[in-house]
């Protein structure tokens with residue numbers, strides 16, 4: 602499990618009886634839960650560790666799950682619903698940061714900023730001369746999978762770069778002039794940069810598969826700020842190695858924190874360790890939203906950002 606945000610941890614510690622499940626070795630988890638589960642009424646998770654059926658079953662008094670994340674793919678919603686457990690997440694406050702990172706990864710990948718930085722640091726500028734010519738971002742066609750809060754924020758930013766915006770989602774969105782593609786392969790064929798920004802649900806697992814990657818093609822760039830499992834990572838790697846895909850900017854990976862080492866050797870790939878929301882300002886706002894939801898629950902009020 603990931604360590605908890607220090608501010609959130611200290612506030613939870615001050616306001617409640619906090620059990621640090623993330624520090625618990627797996628082997629002692631069962632004994633710990635047997636001894637303490639009757640007093641556990643709330644569970645705080647994140648994008649790496651949520652509330653699966655096992656932990657929910659082990660906590661008979663559980664009333665609420667709050668995820669320190671907008672994505673709630675690690676929460677067993679069906680189980681929570683059947684037990685009448687409330688669920689909340691931390692939307693909106695992280696939208697700007699995640700959208701900023703999507704644009705940053707797009708530019709960094711096309712302009713090969715990280716590779717150019719490595720080039721300079723290795724003194725190659727002096728010995729080999731000018732770094733290679735790269736590709737432009739402004740004016741490109743950007744395809745977005747998922748035009749929710751984060752997808753729309755990415756679209757707005759890309760528009761400011763003179764990009765043409767098109768998108769795929771389950772249904773066409775009213776009040777937007779962006780071109781809608783009911784078929785994701787056609788979207789991938791028509792865009793230069795394809796950004797994954799949809800929630801992870803059963804239907805969107807591997808939404809970017811070999812066919813989509815091949816449709817994006819050898820000049821196309823894939824950006825993933827959603828979840829690693831949106832993309833068939835093995836297919837992505839083959840396409841990058843075989844030159845069937847132009848490049849990729851990835852903040853998320855299928856088996857985090859494991860990132861296939863083969864990616865490290867590719868200059869057309871930019872990798873970040875799931876840091877979409879990781880700014881001081883946003884993490885503080887996410888923590889406050891977790892605390893606000895817990896407080897609302899205890900006071901029998903509507904949750905601030907309910908999922909269930």
Ligand code: 8YV
Pocket residue numbers: 603647648649669670671672673695875877878
């Ligand atoms: C993580 C995220 O929650 O909001 C999401 O869905 O993936 C991130 O904000 C964050 O990295 C803490 O785990």
